[in-house]
Amino acid sequence: MPPHLSADRPASQPPERDAAGAPGAVGAVDALIHRTLRLRGDVDAVRRETVQIDEDDPQQRWQRALCDLAVHQLDDLGAQLGQLKEGLPPQAAEPAERSAAADRTGPETPSDDGPGSPVGRVGSAEWNLLTDEVSWSGELLRIFGRTAAAGPLSLDELPSALLPDDQPLLTALVTDCLVDGKPIDGEFRIVLPDGRTRTLHMRGEPVLDADGCTASMWAVMRDVSALRRSRQAVRRTHDTFRRQQDIAQAERRVAKDLQEAVLPPWRGSLRLPEQGPGALDIAAHYLPSESGALIGGGWYDAMDLPDGRTLLTVGDLTGHGIRATSAMTMILGALRGMAVAGIAPAALMGHLNHLLETSVQPALGSAVCCRFDPATRVLEWAQAGHPAPLLFRNGTGRPVPPPDGILLGAAPGAAYEQDELRLLPGDVLVLHTDGLARDGGSAERGLRPGMDTLLGLAPRFARARSAQECVRAVVEQFGGTERMDDASVLVVRIPV
Structure with missing residues (x-):
């Protein structure tokens, strides 16, 4: 045989190829x-x-x-x-x-x-x-x-x-x-x-x-x-990979459910206070990230206070998923409780800073907290490392000069300043998180990325008949923008 x-x-083995010419x-x-x-x-x-x-x-x-x-x-x-x-x-x-x-x-x-x-x-x-x-x-x-x-x-x-x-x-x-x-x-x-x-x-x-x-x-x-x-x-x-995908999807569903349960349930325009003259016209919107898979720790909120004033706030915590949304739940609950107790915005920021800094799951956050008095139309506000509110008046817009304040959770015992701003009939105030726009901005004017585009909406805000129309203009402008992070926007219109 x-x-x-x-x-x-x-x-036989396949021939090696030159890396320089490899497709x-x-x-x-x-x-x-x-x-x-x-x-x-x-x-x-x-x-x-x-x-x-x-x-x-x-x-x-x-x-x-x-x-x-x-x-x-x-x-x-x-x-x-x-x-x-x-x-x-x-x-x-x-x-x-x-x-x-x-x-x-x-x-x-x-x-x-x-x-x-x-x-x-x-x-x-x-x-x-x-x-x-x-x-x-x-x-x-x-x-x-x-x-x-x-x-x-x-x-x-x-x-x-x-x-x-x-x-x-x-x-x-x-x-x-x-x-x-x-x-x-x-x-x-x-x-x-x-x-x-x-x-x-x-x-x-x-x-x-x-x-x-x-x-x-x-x-x-x-x-x-x-x-x-x-x-x-x-x-x-x-x-x-499949298991990781299933876990990620489950966590995203929980984070989304938690976010929807905590954020204000109202849609469309909201009037605060509900009774009496000088009620604010308020509208808000949440814009997801580009992929829609990243649920962050951002929030917006507006509520009546026992003394007749109105709380307005927007903020964001670092991270994504259940950890970020659960921390946001804690912060927003504490913020609401302290505001109802009559604590002023600057002092409130100090307490939130201590809460984050000593939390079992420490995180960093930025926030704006405002308290509006409809009788005097005076807005008291403080911020913690957050984009300043934008004030639109007579067809033009500008950032409001911010009081001093560092990120929440960044340093123990940090002090926060508080400023006042008198609003006029027809004014539009825009509060937002920094994930709203990323189009470059004007560095020489000291603006954050995307502020030029947002400020360019001033003519549309001037023609708008409600805060909801202003929010619609923001969503039309930024809703299709590729964002790495989710964003929140809160628009407040002072009645004429």
């Missing part, structure tokens, strides 16, 4: 897919040419088996390259029972294929049922970790080299081949003498004698351990 040299060689990632994957398809077609053509072979010629049988195996591996490679191009692979990369068995036995030990090789070595074997002669190629002996002195395994001995979970599979494949003449095509895991494991892909057929009886069985085996390890890594990474 001629030696099975055609099967005793490592699989982009997508283009490179497309090129690999194209080359794989062409190679698959060439190998399939060779396979079709070897269908009609001399069954008595072992060399021709090995060649046909190798072609079949190569087509199978190229199909596998093409599918994986397609998944790489599309991004996230499908959920079921492997049968569940095979994946579970792999998880129980642990990761396979790398074979001698070379680092990162997706395909392994190939060996061949034949078992003569008439003479009990067994012939293995040298490469197959090395794949099984056997020496030439130890020799090959008979069909009866072969299952003993497999993991117990895979022995029934091999027994069924061999039985179907010898009894029913079915070709062999399957994978199983072997245990090497040193305890390591490898995954082999086996293809083979029975060889019939002149009377049509099975005289022998031949097979070609490829070490696909590295390929299966890569597939398992992809599957595990995919599962981890």
Whole structure:
């Protein structure tokens, strides 16, 4: 019997490419897919040419088996390259029972294929049922970790080299081949003498004698351990990514529900106080981030106070998700309680600073807190590292000069100043968080990013008949802007 040299060689590796001339990632994957398809077609053509072979010629049988195996591996490679191009692979990369068995036995030990090789070595074997002669190629002996002195395994001995979970599979494949003449095509895991494991892909057929009886069985085996390890890594990474996505979506739903439960429920315009002359016309809006997935710790609020004055506030805390929204809930609740108790804006900021600075989950925040007296039309206000309110009067707008105040939670015992501003009939006051606009601004005028655009809405504010119309103008201007952070805007219109 001629030696099975055609099967005793490592699989060829793709040529390396010059990094300087390499295409982009997508283009490179497309090129690999194209080359794989062409190679698959060439190998399939060779396979079709070897269908009609001399069954008595072992060399021709090995060649046909190798072609079949190569087509199978190229199909596998093409599918994986397609998944790489599309991004996230499908959920079921492997049968569940095979994946579970792999998880129980642990990761396979790398074979001698070379680092990162997706395909392994190939060996061949034949078992003569008439003479009990067994012939293995040298490469197959090395794949099984056997020496030439130890020799090959008979069909009866072969299952003993497999993991117990895979022995029934091999027994069924061999039985179907010898009894029913079915070709062999399957994978199983072997245990090497040193305890390591490898995954082999086996293809083979029975060889019939002149009377049509099975005289022998031949097979070609490829070490696909590295390929299966890569597939398992992809599957595990995919599962981890899916779990992270599910957790992120659940956290976002909780954060959004918490935000909606805490922020004022009113929509459209609000009049405060509800009774009496000089009621403020108020409207507000929340603008999500570009992705819509980041729920931050921003807030806006307006409420009547027991002494007849009105609380107006806008603020934002660092971070996103449940932690930020829960901290916002704490801050907004404390702010409302202190405002109802009659604490002035500057002192209120000091208490909020202490609350954040000593919190179990410390955070930084910025805020504006205003208290408006409808009888005198005087606005008392303080700020903590926050964009100053914008005052629109007689068709023009300007930032209100801010009193001193650092970020909440930045320094213990920080003092905050308080200023007063007399508002006139027809004035429009805009309070907002700094995530509203990011269009560059005018640094020479000392404006924050986006203020030029916002101040440019002054003519529309002058023509507006309600605070809600002013908010609508802001949303039309900034609603389509790509924002990395969410934003809140509160518009207050002084009645004429």
